[in-house]
Amino acid sequence: MRRLSLVVAGIDDTVPAVRRLVLAPADGGELPSYTPGSHLVLDVPSGAGRERALANAYSLVGESLHPSTYEVAVLLRDAAEGAAGGSAWVHGLRIGDPVTTMPPRSSFAPVQPATRHLLVAAGIGITPLVSHLRFHARWGREAELLYLHREGRGALVAEVDELAPGATEHFHNRVSVLARLRDRLLEQPIGAHLYTCGPTGFMDLVVAEARAAGWPASRIHLEHFGLDDLDPGEPFDVTVGEQRFEVASGVSLLEAMEKQGYAVPNLCRQGVCGECRLDLGPTTTGVWHRDLYLTDDDKAAGGCAMACVSRALPAAGGRAHLEVLL
Amino acid sequence: MTSTATAGAPHPPHYTSVPGWTREPIIQPADPVGRVHTVIEVVEEDPAATGLVVAGWVGDLDGRDVRHRACTDTAAGVAALEADLMAAKVGHRVLVAGSAAACLAVRAAGVRAGLADDEMAFGVVSVGTRTVWCVHCSVTTVAELALDDVVACSGCERSLLVYPHVSRRTGQHLGFMVDAEET
Amino acid sequence: MSITHPAGLSPTVSAPDLVTGFPFPFPQETYRYSTNVEPAPGAVPTPTGQWGEAVVDVDSEYVHELVERAAILGRDRSRHAWLPHMDVACWDAMLCLMRELSLTRPEAMALTVLEPGVRPRYHWRNDLLGIDHTFLLGDPSTLPDEPLAWIAAQVQEDIVLLDQRDGVLYGDAGVVTFAADWSFGFDVGMSFLEIHGPVPRLHGEGIITRAHEFLKRLQPGETYRRTNWTLTIGRRLDVSTELYPEWGPDRDAVLLLDDEAFGRDVHLRVEVQHLIRLPESGAVMFLIRTYLLPLVDLVQVEHWRVRTADVLEELPQDLADYKGVAKYRHRTAAWLRARGDAGSAVAG
Numbered sequence: 001m002r003r004l005s006l007v008v009a010g011i012d013d014t015v016p017a018v019r020r021l022v023l024a025p026a027d028g029g030e031l032p033s034y035t036p037g038s039h040l041v042l043d044v045p046s047g048a049g050r051e052r053a054l055a056n057a058y059s060l061v062g063e064s065l066h067p068s069t070y071e072v073a074v075l076l077r078d079a080a081e082g083a084a085g086g087s088a089w090v091h092g093l094r095i096g097d098p099v100t101t102m103p104p105r106s107s108f109a110p111v112q113p114a115t116r117h118l119l120v121a122a123g124i125g126i127t128p129l130v131s132h133l134r135f136h137a138r139w140g141r142e143a144e145l146l147y148l149h150r151e152g153r154g155a156l157v158a159e160v161d162e163l164a165p166g167a168t169e170h171f172h173n174r175v176s177v178l179a180r181l182r183d184r185l186l187e188q189p190i191g192a193h194l195y196t197c198g199p200t201g202f203m204d205l206v207v208a209e210a211r212a213a214g215w216p217a218s219r220i221h222l223e224h225f226g227l228d229d230l231d232p233g234e235p236f237d238v239t240v241g242e243q244r245f246e247v248a249s250g251v252s253l254l255e256a257m258e259k260q261g262y263a264v265p266n267l268c269r270q271g272v273c274g275e276c277r278l279d280l281g282p283t284t285t286g287v288w289h290r291d292l293y294l295t296d297d298d299k300a301a302g303g304c305a306m307a308c309v310s311r312a313l314p315a316a317g318g319r320a321h322l323e324v325l326l
Numbered sequence: 327m328t329s330t331a332t333a334g335a336p337h338p339p340h341y342t343s344v345p346g347w348t349r350e351p352i353i354q355p356a357d358p359v360g361r362v363h364t365v366i367e368v369v370e371e372d373p374a375a376t377g378l379v380v381a382g383w384v385g386d387l388d389g390r391d392v393r394h395r396a397c398t399d400t401a402a403g404v405a406a407l408e409a410d411l412m413a414a415k416v417g418h419r420v421l422v423a424g425s426a427a428a429c430l431a432v433r434a435a436g437v438r439a440g441l442a443d444d445e446m447a448f449g450v451v452s453v454g455t456r457t458v459w460c461v462h463c464s465v466t467t468v469a470e471l472a473l474d475d476v477v478a479c480s481g482c483e484r485s486l487l488v489y490p491h492v493s494r495r496t497g498q499h500l501g502f503m504v505d506a507e508e509t
Numbered sequence: 510m511s512i513t514h515p516a517g518l519s520p521t522v523s524a525p526d527l528v529t530g531f532p533f534p535f536p537q538e539t540y541r542y543s544t545n546v547e548p549a550p551g552a553v554p555t556p557t558g559q560w561g562e563a564v565v566d567v568d569s570e571y572v573h574e575l576v577e578r579a580a581i582l583g584r585d586r587s588r589h590a591w592l593p594h595m596d597v598a599c600w601d602a603m604l605c606l607m608r609e610l611s612l613t614r615p616e617a618m619a620l621t622v623l624e625p626g627v628r629p630r631y632h633w634r635n636d637l638l639g640i641d642h643t644f645l646l647g648d649p650s651t652l653p654d655e656p657l658a659w660i661a662a663q664v665q666e667d668i669v670l671l672d673q674r675d676g677v678l679y680g681d682a683g684v685v686t687f688a689a690d691w692s693f694g695f696d697v698g699m700s701f702l703e704i705h706g707p708v709p710r711l712h713g714e715g716i717i718t719r720a721h722e723f724l725k726r727l728q729p730g731e732t733y734r735r736t737n738w739t740l741t742i743g744r745r746l747d748v749s750t751e752l753y754p755e756w757g758p759d760r761d762a763v764l765l766l767d768d769e770a771f772g773r774d775v776h777l778r779v780e781v782q783h784l785i786r787l788p789e790s791g792a793v794m795f796l797i798r799t800y801l802l803p804l805v806d807l808v809q810v811e812h813w814r815v816r817t818a819d820v821l822e823e824l825p826q827d828l829a830d831y832k833g834v835a836k837y838r839h840r841t842a843a844w845l846r847a848r849g850d851a852g853s854a855v856a857g
Binding site: 341342343344437442443459461462464484489490491493494495500502503506507508 | 718751836
Binding site for chain 1: 357359360361362411414415416417418419439440441442443444445
């Protein structure tokens, strides 16, 4: 996989716990343009409390067309709450430090035929929607933003006010943003699309409101990226040929297999890149896929799983088992 | 690459541009999630059948905002849809009852107006009539036709094969000269 | 003809660069549909030269084919179509093609960003067509034509732009003047899967669904390519369904030709298709470049002669029917076989 060599060219720590990082090409060359809503996957080296190297995805918040730099805004996550240490590493970077990344990846683009775009962000979930707003400003698209954040701790507040003047509303509690959303959902012209990014629980509420207002699934778009750590899940057991071992809660199948000495190709470790796809045998009880890579058809067929995020689902008897075919 | 040869097997319906409801009369269910429902009833040769379809939907949508538009032909159906969609909000669904040809034409108007596939449902009562667009002269011919039939173009008089290929934007079947290679 | 020929090749009907750059499409002795995509660009050596070094190829037919495209568009506007939401994709495609052209012909073409920013200003120079122009992104009044039409008048490739929404790719814009037996004007607005609905074998073997999944995951900056092929009678680029009454009779008439005329008239037609994810709109750009080589030139290469005959003889009947070669593929194969004794100029 191609990598970009970048250096830290700017740091903005104005907003508490949110670091805005400006990355420039190490060789001074050009950076590829990217699709609004794209994210950058940063290589986070092991060490300093990180058992292994990480690949953390952060939404790009700067100019997407002929960018001279890539910009991300990273919320510091608490190790005590299960964070693996990627955000702490970002918050420890200094000007001039090298950073390698994958080229930007798009999975949350604005819908081109939309006649209007309703954006709903919570907390650091504002980040992918900022580049949406840039796109809408450039091409004269109608957009409005409902943004929930803690007072004085909102990321990119000035930016969104500037990008969508008169079309941004700020909220400081869930009840008020959801009440306003309920009204706005009823007022969108038939061609409108809804985009939401924030904690999973918040996005679930947004989707529930949209469905209650009659919105069809094709007009509702969620960005799951880099927000919540995955549910640690229940333990399950695995067979690889003759060998049998258990995967504990909070440990991924990929990690468990690596501990057993299996070299499983992998890249993003977040269910995105598809590198760690494993074939499964018929004694598998069921798969909780959780990845963003496999198609619905792949998932329905049940013959494969992504080692980094997928877990076994229990059968009727309660036993949860994956048969891995190497 | 390994492959299992299944040549000659019928195309799974979701790979083709020909909706399943134009091959056989199918009545799709109303989407109960929708907040407002426009029901376009194109009453042509079989008013009783379309009436039953509409009654079924209206019953299923009891208590919802249902706007029933009874139309005497396809053009009126398209006009009624376009009028209803002018000020429509997201949450609106469109249901069309009538012949497959009427449903295709109204669907095309819905597609042009920006409706998504999950905002439209169709209740088809007959599939005999098809609209064929001549790729050579751009004139359309309407007739009782099955897929792969041959029909004389009402514009250029060429013998057109009714190809199993339907435009989303127009609801018409592709027709091309069936005997062009005969010298 | 006053053209010079590379050493080892007999005088050819086609200009030399059409032989040395011909993308011979048969890596195997038999042909079946497959999801035959590979990263691009990348040079592929052939017995006569190579192909594939550029995404957008400019050859000695450049001006001639662009004149032909303009004439076709003048006769039939349906070959250029776009749905209103494809405006951004059309600008995106134009910029991408200008960048590719300047990589292919840096001495003659250059795209320069004069002022970056929200609405960048660019300078475009195409010496081959005498174009020197400055424009503002998204401002149609700064272009001499619609962006897609303008750039289509500067590349030999046909262009289809696919919009991706709700997990489906839709062919919502394009300029297609050199279609091989399909009607772009009819298909515009259909999904990628629907467009391929009539093709035999594709579905049962899952080829087109895999291609669709692959395309949906294509990321900006990633470019892939595949080839496709058929036979065409005469050096006729526009074998669209629209003109079928015009070229359809050739399929019978060709059988009446003597061997010399047959070898000059029957062409191996190869499409090199590039697949590019455009950054700003997120659309997938599908470029279709058509190459035609008459049998008389094809047999200059022994490997091409034998391999083409092998493929044509073995081709299953349904594929031969769909490709429109059923009536004359065996005569073509026999013609190629019969040229074996004379020996070819270039060993395969």
